[in-house]
Amino acid sequence: MTVSAPVRFGILGPALARSADGRIVPIGGPRLRALFALLLAHAGQAVPVERLIDGVYGDQPPDGAVNALRSQVARLRGLVGDAVSSDPAGYRYAGDPDDVDVHRFERLARAGRAALDSGESARAAAVLREALGLWRGPALADVGPASFAGPLTVRLEELRMAALADRIEADLRCGDAGQLVPELLELVAAHPLRERLHAQLVSALARAGRPAEALAAYADARRILADELGADPSPALTAAYLDVLRGQTADAPAGPPPKGAPRTLPATVADFTGRDADLTAIRRALGGQPAGGRLAVPIVAIAGRAGMGKTTLAVHAAHGLTDRFPDGQLFAGLHAGGPRPVDAGAILERFLRMLGVHGSDIPGAVDDRAALFRSLLADRRVLIVLDDVGSEQDVLPLLPGSTSCAVLVTSRRRLAGLAAATVLELGRFSPEQSLELLGRVVGGDRVGQEAAVARTLAEQCGYLPLALRIAGARLALRPHWTVRQMAVRLVDEERRLDELVHGGMAIGASISLNHDALSAPARRLFRLLAVLDAHVYSGWTAAALLGASLDSAQETLDELVDAQLVQPILPGHGLLTQYRFHDLVRGFARQRLAADESPGEAEAALVRMLDAVLALTRAATGPQMAGEVLSDQGRTLAWSPPPVLLEAVTADPTAWLEQERTGIVAAVHQASRAGLSERCHGLAEAVQPFLSLRAYRDDARSVLTVALETARRAGDRRGEAVMLFSLRMDVADVHDQDAALRDLTRAETLFRQLDDQPGVAVALRAQAFVAYRYGRTATAVRLFSSALEMARALGHDGEAAYILQILAAIQLLHGEAGTALVLLAEALDAARASNKPRVLAQVLYRTGQAHREAGDRESAAGVLRDALAVARATGDASGEAHILVEQVRAELWPEAPEAAASLLAAARERAVAARDALAEGHVLSASAELAGAGHDHAGAARLLGEAAAKFRSVGSLVYEARALVALGDAQQAGGDQEAAATTRAQAAVLIDRTEPAIAVRLRSGPDRR
Structure with missing residues (x-):
């Protein structure tokens, strides 16, 4: 380009x-x-x-x-x-x-990186080539020894190298591995300490069908790093090396996916061998164009024992069908063989998000999700791969309705009950297929030179793909070994291998072979990792399970990785790198746990792990999301994360929470099953604000519900009260006012029985908020006032500031801006004393709103700028969205409609990023005002309809009613009298449920608040 x-x-x-x-x-x-x-x-x-x-x-x-x-x-x-x-x-x-090369370069480099992150590899490569083409030689080549030139030159060269590495990554993903090898060899020679280039060279060689050279390149890189820096390879370089060992290095399909097409298939393998007849059958069943008379969705179900390569076959076949399914390939593991299988509802949620559905718009019921999923796929060509399925019932909710789509399923049992499915049963490799796989992993010449011994080795491996890969990987890593030496090592363990061949447990022998060679600490960690129910876990988990330091635990974990008993995933975050067991290895680890660890030690390890998750979750949510009143952190933890780990988590708490979300949710459920009520509801309380903020409604409801049930079983009154409060404030049915008030009253009663004054205060505040949400402001004021009095007495400045600004909001609903400002002056003092930036931003926002409604737009503008600065400093995207809407009304509207529209677009972007439906509703309402002022009544009506739906989704009756009143006006202005009458009737029903004073103001029409 x-x-x-x-x-x-x-x-x-x-x-x-x-x-x-x-x-x-x-x-x-x-x-x-x-x-x-x-x-x-x-x-x-x-x-x-x-x-x-x-x-x-x-x-x-x-x-x-x-x-x-x-x-x-x-x-x-x-x-x-x-x-x-x-x-x-x-x-x-x-x-x-953009007329300056350095700034155009930086813009294009960022755009290329963004395209790479979003999976648009071809576009990323083109954009990054354009960026790199701007370089005409070394930066500042003729500037001379100016004081600024040295640091600036270093910075620009780093940016150039980063863009170059991104461009190479994009080309790798586009399938250009062979052409990249010469360039990478030259770059590695010129920059021997840049590990990313070494990792890319290893990947390029492997993807070009040269795995032995790839392993040699890794060995060279490791030697250089040790000699020059005394350092071990980085996680990225290690990951590239491990991918070569596993064969997960084949080229990705050429060309970018269509915009918005999700592609979540795992990597296929470069050395895929055999199964030609099975591949042909899959392609015949799924690869043809949809037949005009086809009545059923094409399905292929692959069945076979563990270790037969079902997943490898399915993924490899799916990669070969990307042209047939250009609208996406969706992959999900159901983990039917594990302790916590994934249900259809959770998979549907993930698929819907990948297809562009906002979290707040995903239905709660599985049937409703399945219906939405089928609707979205009706006009698309998408392949769905479902791995490790337990039964036909697991598959049914995940089936599309359109015959333009197809489904590929793997299971350990024959799924004969799937209507019209093509069923394939995998057996062991033939001797010839086994030798071909060994040759691809080790090198054909090396195997050919010892063909007879290689046949013996294949027989010792039981002709099973995974066992063959393990033996082949050991040989590939040791070029000085002969094939006979590997075969002799297996003869030394012939008894176990014979049992595996005859007993049908071929993989267990390979696991035992590696397990028994471990050090004692590594064997203990291996079995303790089986304590966890989560399928994926981070490196720091090893330290908690062992009760050891991070460094020693990491060394022990690395030993497991080297033995291929644990697989690293998502490398590149140091302490936060994640790992997993293969399901079969996990089963072996559970056997060892039961045989070699006492129940008391296993429970102690679980408690240490749960306490570590709790402490880290609190650290991640505390600065941004957690409240000050209910957090009960007085208990001594069985294992406390060291400062370096806490710093790593809090450096980007939202990213950490996203990465660890499924593990934290699993930990809540595991604590429940273990009867550890205090830890169960502590974890649920800690993670709930994040789950609600990011619209993970199923997870939030799940953890809070199970924690509530656990607390009740244990007679834990405080846990019950906290969970009732959390459920009703954040994830319960917002339209069930009576049930919400009933549960919150029960929480208040429990807190009073425990003489827990902070708990009583938040229960009263929660009841007040429910009344406020439904327009019952007199009740809300009475309850808020009681909660405020208690918060002041307890010295909880943040809670007091929050309540005061809500009381001010109620005054604004009644048109009393002056009274609101008096309350907000006190709220501002309390917010500053609390040292809680998010509360301060809320109070400043409300103060700006009150100034505007009092007619003082200049004061409003100044306060709102302060509010925006605080929100941005704390990373509060939701707060930014609300504040930007108010800034439009205070500073830009109606004088500058174009600038107002631009700012509202930014506000909506922030609201969507924060998954804040209430903020989105306010942005849509303000955008509708702009459209109506420009006589775009149809556009205004559309926006107001969306706004009303957003307000309805969060149970905000007053704002929903206000949006419907405005919608009726827009429909009438557009000439649709019938629609306007219907909308106004809907609004009237809602207005009648509010108090008379609020009803009068709502009936008077929009007042731009």
Whole structure:
């Protein structure tokens, strides 16, 4: 891809300037070039005079340096015109940043990275080539020894290398491995300490069908790192090496998927062998164009014993069918053989999210989710791969309704009950297939030289794919071994291998072979990992299970990885790297747990792990999401995470919570089954704010419900009260007001019995909020006032500030802006004293709203800018969305409709990112006002309909009614009298449920709040 238009100015090479007609303008003199480069590097920003003098003259500025600089600026203007302008703080490059090569490069590099992250590999490669094409040589090549040049050159070179590595990654994903090998060999030679390039070389060699060379490249990289840095390979390089061992290195399908097409297939294997007849049968069943008379969705069900390669076959076949299913390939593991199988509802939620459905729009019932799933696939060609299915009933809710789609299923049993399915039963490899697989892993020449011994080795492996891969990987890693040496090692364990062959437990022998060679600590960790119900776990879990330091636990875990008993996934986050068992290895580990660990030790390990999850979850949610009143953190933990781990988690708490979500949810359920009520409801309480914020409604309801049931079984009154409060405030049916108030009253009673005043306060506040949500403001004020009095007495400033700003919101509903401002002045003092940024942002937002409604738009604008700064500093995307809407009304509307529309678009982006349906509703309502003012009544009606649905989804009766009133007006203005009458009737039903004073204001129509 070529550059769309030549840059006017550049520093990615010698200094470059072009005139308006495209002529090259020489920039003479090193000082003038230094001035030019410094201004270009900060395009769009004013560079202070002092900084420019330092950059141009260094530590020996001339007398009258300011005048000398002015002279240089004048000369530069004579060459480049008005691209350089004066500024109160100094001087600036005032042109379009995209006319400067360094800024265009950085923009394109970011766009390429984003395309790569979203799976658009071909587009990413093209964009990154354009970015790299802007480089004309070393950056700042002719600027000389200016003080700023060295650090800037280093930074730009790092950005160039990152973009280059991203471009190589994109080409790898597009299937260009063979062509990349020469380039990567040259780059690795030039940059021997850049591990990402080494990892890409290893992957490229393997994907090009050269696994032995890939392993040698890894060995070279490991030696260089040890010799030069005394360091071990990074997780990314290690992951590339492990992929070679597992054969998971085949090229991805060429070309990008269609926009919005989800592709979640695991990697296929480079050395896929045998199963030709099965592949043909799958392609025949699924690969043809949909027949006009076809009545049933095409299904292939692959059955076979563990270790037969069912998943490998399914994934490899699916990769070969991507052209037939261009609208996506969805993969899900049901883990029927594990302790916690995944149900259809959870898989449907994940599939719906991948297909673009917002979390708040996903139905609760499995049947409703299945119906929505079928509807979304009705006009698409999508392949669905379901791995490790237990029964036909597991599959039925996940079947599409359209014959343009297809389903590929693996199971350990024959699923004969799937109507019209093609059923394939896998057996062991033939001797010839086994030798072919060994040859691909080890090298055909090496196997051919010892063909007879290789046949013996294949027989010893029981002709089972996984066992053959393990033996082959050991040989590939040890080029000095002969095949006979490997066969002799297996003869030494002939008894176990014979049992596996004759007893049908071929994989168990391979696991035992590796397990028995472990150190004692590694064997103990191996069996303790079987304590966990989660299928995936992070590295720090090993330290908690062992009750050991992070470093020693990581060394022990690495031993398991080296023995291929544990597989790392999602590498690259150090302490937060995740791992998993193969299901068969997990079963072996559970056997060892039962045989070698006492029940008391297993329970103690579980308690340590649960306490670690609890402490880390609190650390992640505390700064942003957790409240101050109910958190009960006084109990001593059985294992406390060390500071370095806490720092790693809190560096990006939202990312950590996303990564660990399924594990935390599994931990809540495991604590419940173990009868550990305090830990169960502590974990549920800690993770619930995140689950609700990110619209993981099923998970939130699941953890809170199971924790409530556990607390009741254990007679844990405080746990019951906290869970009742959490359920009714965040994830219960928001339309069931009576049930919500009943449960919250029960929570209040329990808190009073326990003499838990903070609990009583939040229970009262929660009851008040339910009344407020339904327009019962008199009841809400009474309950809020009681809760406020208790919060003040307890010294809970954050809680008091929150209640005061809600009381102010009620005053605004009644049109009493002056009274609201009085309350907010007190709220502001309490919020600042609480040191809770999110509460402070809420109070500032409400204060800005009150100033605007009092007619003081200037004060409103100032306060809202402060609120936005606080929200952004704390990463509160939801708060940003609410504040931006209010800023539009205070500063831009109606004077600047275009700017208002732009700001509302930003607000909606933040609301969607935060999955805040209430904020989305306010953005849609404000956008409708803009549309209506521009006489786009149809657009306004559409937006208001969406807004009403958003408000309805969170149970906000007042705002839903207000949106419906405005919708009726928009429909009438657009000439649809019948629709307007229907909408107004719907609004009237809601309005009649509110108090008279609120009803009067609602009937008067929209008041832009």
